[in-house]
Amino acid sequence: MSLNCQDEVEATLEVLVGKWKLIILSHIALNKTMRFGEFQKSIPDITKKMLSSQLRDLEYHGIISRKVYNQMPLKVEYAITEYGESLKPILDTLVHWGKNHIEYMSSQEKKVVDSSG
Amino acid sequence: MSLNCQDEVEATLEVLVGKWKLIILSHIALNKTMRFGEFQKSIPDITKKMLSSQLRDLEYHGIISRKVYNQMPLKVEYAITEYGESLKPILDTLVHWGKNHIEYMSSQEKKVVDSSG
């Protein structure tokens, strides 16, 4: 057995690496199923190219599924898989820490303002 | 209040982004305090430059501290801060998921082998 956990962390990072994957997951984890255009509305700064490639990566790793409805206008629905749901604890800890970190940073800001006044 | 948690995830990612930060953290979280050379031994693939820059980033964000001992040969000790300890739940979930993911992948491998035989 390994004493440190480098391999495990790296294995996870391989799936989650990329500027937008965790952002995408934070949205689809809440909505269960989302369309391409819904992602674009939810994440205004992402380009179609990046959204497309990140979704493909996540699909490749079995985190999300992609279903095409053969109708006009075209409709594609992305859903989080059961395996993808297993990432929720990671998302939760990230959100929790981020929330605290945002508060922490704004409190640091105030300190700087106070000490300068 | 926000319904999705994009800001929180992004805030966390800003601190943890970079090829090596979570790897570094997975080591120092266990050892509490580590020297520069110990990191290099533990993470053979990292270059001095990357190690140095990632450590500086982490120090800047208050995750680790840096203490220089004015002696020859030079000795520098990095320690995880209390704030850095608050990242442990993230590390734990990453390790836990990675462990499961590694098993999952090796089981998929076997399936492929079986179905081809």
Place this chain on the structure above:
DNA sequence: CCGTATCCGGGAAGATACTG
């Protein structure tokens, strides 16, 4: 022993135009 300085390539990511 613990880094920094400098140079550089390659991949990540953006902009834009086009397609079924």
Place this chain on the structure above:
DNA sequence: CAGTATCTTCCCGGATACGG
């Protein structure tokens, strides 16, 4: 509506050499 194709830009991260 849901992407792909193409071109370009940027900067992360590697290699190497040098400094305190």
